[in-house]
Amino acid sequence: MKTYTAIIIGGGPSGLFCSFFLAKEGAKVLLLEKMQNCGRKLLISGSGQCNLTHTGTVSDFLTHYGDNGKFIKPALMNFSNVALLQFFEERKVHFCEDGNGKYFPKSGKSRDILDTLLFEAKQAGVVIHTHEPALNICYGSSGFMITSSIESYHSSHVVLATGGYTYPVTGSTGDGYQLAKNLGHTIEETGPALTPIYIHHFPLSDLAGISFPTVPLSLYRNNKKIREIQGDLLITHQGFSGPGILDLSRHIRDGDELRISFIQYQNINSARDDLINLFSTGGSKKVKKILTDLHLPDRFVKKILEIALISTETTCAQFSKQLRTRVISMLLEYPFASFTLGGQDEAMVTRGGVSLKDIKKDTMESVHIPGLYCIGEVLDIDGDCGGYNLQAAFSTGALAADSILKKMRKKERVQD
Template identity: 50%
Template sequence: MAHPVIGIIGGGPAGLFCAANIRPQGFRIILFEKKREAGRKLLITGSGRCNLTHGGDIRKFEQHYGEKGAFLKPALRGYTNREIIAFFEERGCPLYADENEKIFPVSEKADDILSVLISACRENNVMIRQHTPVRAVERTSTGFLIQTEWQNIRADILVIATGGASYPSTGSTGDGYRFAKSLGHTITAIGPALAPVYPDKYPFSDLAGISFDEITVSILREGRVARKVTGDLLLTHNGLSGPVILHASRYIRDGDSLRIAFLPEKEHNTIASSITLGSAAAGKRLVKTILSDLPLPARFIQRLTEEAGLSPDCTVAHLSREKRKELLRLLTGWTFLIKSVGGFDQAMATRGGVSLEEINNKTMESRLLPGLYCIGEVLDIDGDSGGYNLQAAFSTAYAAARSISGKIETVSDI
């Protein structure tokens, strides 16, 4: 009997990790990478430092993928963050956790992570065909036909590990969606995720670099709050960024607005009382002086008073009821119409992808076509920043590798 062939499309972290973990021997693994070198997107993660995973409790990881966390539960529990750490450290790549429990290589070089993956594939006799873009895939009576520019290759098992559509210069151009769709799978609408947000009439261009800790951002849709996210925010020259914005971007749709509480909404009454008491006790005090007692940057407070239409010498005594309400609104619920979300060239991840309803969440095998697997970002999964997306890539890759190994053993026993 000829050795079974496993074709893996995509030389990113999911594809490489899957190829490296397929067991036992007696098969051929061929990995197709469209670029001249595998792992190009991995090299830019974490600004080149490669945030592999997060050091927290794996049981709490699910909440970092929104409503898709339930789908990932078996894969995350089947191959945890601790096992990922052990995989790399046992192969001579020590890791460390930063103050936010993000896991990085001690060298802070993504190259070292990629080297481990490539070496593990070589040890597993994986044939890595770089600079070999796949043009199309077909279902055959005995498996799959993988069509490249130069030849067609028949495979008993096919793994789609092409990533999403973010950072297309690295090779993630959405090919996997096309392949999966051609094989009968449903593709949920894709869009940029973990991207900056660009408000209409942005008022903070000259305040770039100012940041805020643990503030709440609400996504408003048709007059209602569609989602609330809490985290750190960063003002840039042309828009909003920082973890809270990156996370919120996954849920933003056309026509949405952002409402930002630069101070906690629960402090609304406290802030209102301080301004009112200030009016009664020291009406001659400047409004900007009263506001300077708040835990906010001075330059931001100045812009706040300008946006509220207050003159620099406005005293608390001359602060009308309407102006006081406007100040409170800006402090606890400044609303911005969203002009756009950063495109795929800026997004760290892609939302949408192969419908999870059509994938077995214990094995990552297609429920429609036996022998077809979808892993990593090609699935309709996107997680928070902080190592959660790579964790999902590794965990789904391992689930597929374990399932494929079981299929090979079954064939070998016949």
């Protein structure tokens, strides 16, 4: 049976990065990838352009991982967005910022990121076996025995870097969840995240392509608001997309209600009062004119008035309190209760995964199994769109490698 210092299961960004850091320090590393090639999901990230990371400090980053910012903090402190960009810049991959804080390779090609990772891993001595899925992990007093589709291996360290279950065509089919579960770990409920929303009997379908910058999007559960974010909104033929919707989708569960504002505001009560004042003092001015003066698209205004059964010729003087209330509600918190999330074939990431309670945040090592590490998307952590998920993959991979190397050096000192 072949023996390795560490076996990495999964050849995505977190697995390749972790394997490189280990091998360059002398560790004997095997990487098992189930697909014919490594990094298939990386190649399609950012529409093939690879939004690698984002601007901002570590503190800024922590606000972009839902309720799990505290968990990811040690990984980001150990290997930040600045360090990640520097890593690739030193290897002649240069970046540009798109004006919204997102960093992309100047070439616009995710292939440049993957090629660099593969080259560095191979140069460092990582043994990469593709088309060889890991089927089982056994743990005992002598370490781990990993059984693949081809043979068995022994190692004192195993790193699960199998990703989530979205975009299964790339190899992300949730294999790591079962491997971790078999070793006694809890798997938090998984679901699609960073995905569009499809509204049943969508009333705005003929407005597809219209977008609204930085509007409030709210999520209600049992008639109680549980989440509100500000984000860009895009109307599609079947519902909503855009960065704001994609980010909010991570928090949606069955039975939730989505409420959309098409107008920017900081306080909904103040916004409502402002609209009431505009209509009540408008006199002979048309309601349609009031709305278009708010920089709402003309097609959108006509549609809202049509749905509200209000003529485009209606003046503010003719605008009853009942009709006014109806339109304002549609503008500030249009409710959608019957909808579905985009499925695993289009969700950018997976929410849920290996419970963070089972993982030490300072090392990425399992609480239950010494020498077992979980990194990247297999963990129950997912970030907003904008490079936050790739950053988490690289940072957790680097932190796990650091932890394993510290163990190796400690063992060497004891033996000396």
